[in-house]
Amino acid sequence: MEFGFGSEDEVFRGEVRGWLAAHLDGVPARSVWERELGRGGWIGLGWSEDGYGNRRASLTQQVVWAEEYARAKAPPRSGHIGENLLAPTLIAHGTREQKARFLPPVARGEELWCQGYSEPGAGSDLAGIRTTAVPDKAGGPAESYRITGQKIWTSLAHEADWCFVLARTRPESTRHDGLTFLLVPMDQPGRIEVRPIRQLTGTSEFNEVFFDGAVARAEHVVGGEGNGWRVAMSLLGYERGVSMLAQQIGFAEELGRVMEAAVANGTSADPVVRDLLVRQWAELRTMRWNALRTLGSSGDGQGAAGAPSVAKLLWGRWHQRLGELAVRVRGAGAAVGPADWSTASPYQLDAFQHLFLFSRADTIYGGSDEIQRTIIAERVLGLPKEPRGQGG
Numbered sequence: 001m002e003f004g005f006g007s008e009d010e011v012f013r014g015e016v017r018g019w020l021a022a023h024l025d026g027v028p029a030r031s032v033w034e035r036e037l038g039r040g041g042w043i044g045l046g047w048s049e050d051g052y053g054n055r056r057a058s059l060t061q062q063v064v065w066a067e068e069y070a071r072a073k074a075p076p077r078s079g080h081i082g083e084n085l086l087a088p089t090l091i092a093h094g095t096r097e098q099k100a101r102f103l104p105p106v107a108r109g110e111e112l113w114c115q116g117y118s119e120p121g122a123g124s125d126l127a128g129i130r131t132t133a134v135p136d137k138a139g140g141p142a143e144s145y146r147i148t149g150q151k152i153w154t155s156l157a158h159e160a161d162w163c164f165v166l167a168r169t170r171p172e173s174t175r176h177d178g179l180t181f182l183l184v185p186m187d188q189p190g191r192i193e194v195r196p197i198r199q200l201t202g203t204s205e206f207n208e209v210f211f212d213g214a215v216a217r218a219e220h221v222v223g224g225e226g227n228g229w230r231v232a233m234s235l236l237g238y239e240r241g242v243s244m245l246a247q248q249i250g251f252a253e254e255l256g257r258v259m260e261a262a263v264a265n266g267t268s269a270d271p272v273v274r275d276l277l278v279r280q281w282a283e284l285r286t287m288r289w290n291a292l293r294t295l296g297s298s299g300d301g302q303g304a305a306g307a308p309s310v311a312k313l314l315w316g317r318w319h320q321r322l323g324e325l326a327v328r329v330r331g332a333g334a335a336v337g338p339a340d341w342s343t344a345s346p347y348q349l350d351a352f353q354h355l356f357l358f359s360r361a362d363t364i365y366g367g368s369d370e371i372q373r374t375i376i377a378e379r380v381l382g383l384p385k386e387p388r389g390q391g392g
Contacts, residue, residue, distance in 0.1 A: 034109030053107035070249035082113035116165035133167035179228035306380035
């Protein structure tokens with residue numbers, strides 16, 4: 001399939017630009033912006049089903065929306081996890097009742113979600129999770145589950161209304177067996193505690209989440225008890241797709257600022273710096289073409305087997321190199337704080353310093369580079385699996 005934009009896509013692009021231009025001024029908060037997007041019907045464009053308050057759009061139109069949203073410098077999305085991860089998973093694995101309950105509030109921008117996967121001892125290797133979900137049984141089928149354990153690196157947990165949690169429902173099970181995918185309300189004082197994680201940048205985008213007997217209803221198990229690994233892996237397939245192209249718009253803007261700084265301070269005259277700038281530009285173009293080719297070959301926005309892992313390997317290290325190049329262009333000034341400390345917080349960073357520090361995590365979060373290479377080796381190339389001990 002040849003991926004390209006047609007006349008209908010360009011008409012759609014004009015509609016998107018007009019709506020964003022008319023609604024972007026004076027947005028007071030991200031949660032309010034989510035509801036504004038919901039009223040406009042802009043949430044859920046990529047869902048394979050409509051009728052839940054979302055409008056339908058072709059794959060190319062989804063790309064148009066993502067790119068124009070990034071170009072307009074619209075606010076960061078609070079509803080990304082619910083819209084792009086949970087919703088497609090429910091459409092694929094959820095019951096009719098689960099879809100009717102959870103998809104409309106996501107489409108309206110009214111309920112926000114976070115992802116309860118990684119744990120302190122089980123980050124990229126999700127099969128090693130220890131959080132448990134014990135069924136409450138009174139001589140019959142379970143009516144609810146009691147969840148106990150800890151999750152980490154949980155984006156937006158401090159804002160979320162719900163969390164989808166991967167937990168072990170059979171204590172004697174190991175690795176992929178005995179895992180269950182549960183939908184858990186976050187408003188459970190005394191049973192759920194959220195602690196922000198302060199990072200190198202001084203900010204706290206991620207959180208630790210502690211579950212102490214938190215309750216999930218039995219009808220909120222997705223895919224059936226013990227089938228959590230299958231559901232979880234399906235969800236990860238949606239994590240990278242159309243959104244990759246929007247991410248690359250942001251990357252291009254960052255690269256542009258680094259180039260402008262290099263020209264302004266004269267470091268672009270250095271042949272080594274100039275070569276690095278050209279390499280970054282060429283590699284970013286290559287990533288875009290690869291993303292378009294992958295989307296075009298699959299037709300569903302997920303790509304072929306291994307494509308998400310390839311994309312993650314490409315952009316993670318690229319973004320790290322951009323951060324390194326940014327501070328190189330700045331020179332010694334990249335190591336000092338703002339000139340006027342009287343108006344700055346004790347730990348205020350400029351854009352290049354933030355880019356350098358935050359991008360150190362790019363090759364870890366969302367699945368470390370080591371895990372991505374293992375996926376490609378074992379699932380795509382068919383190489384022998386790594387030997388694992390009895391404990392995983």
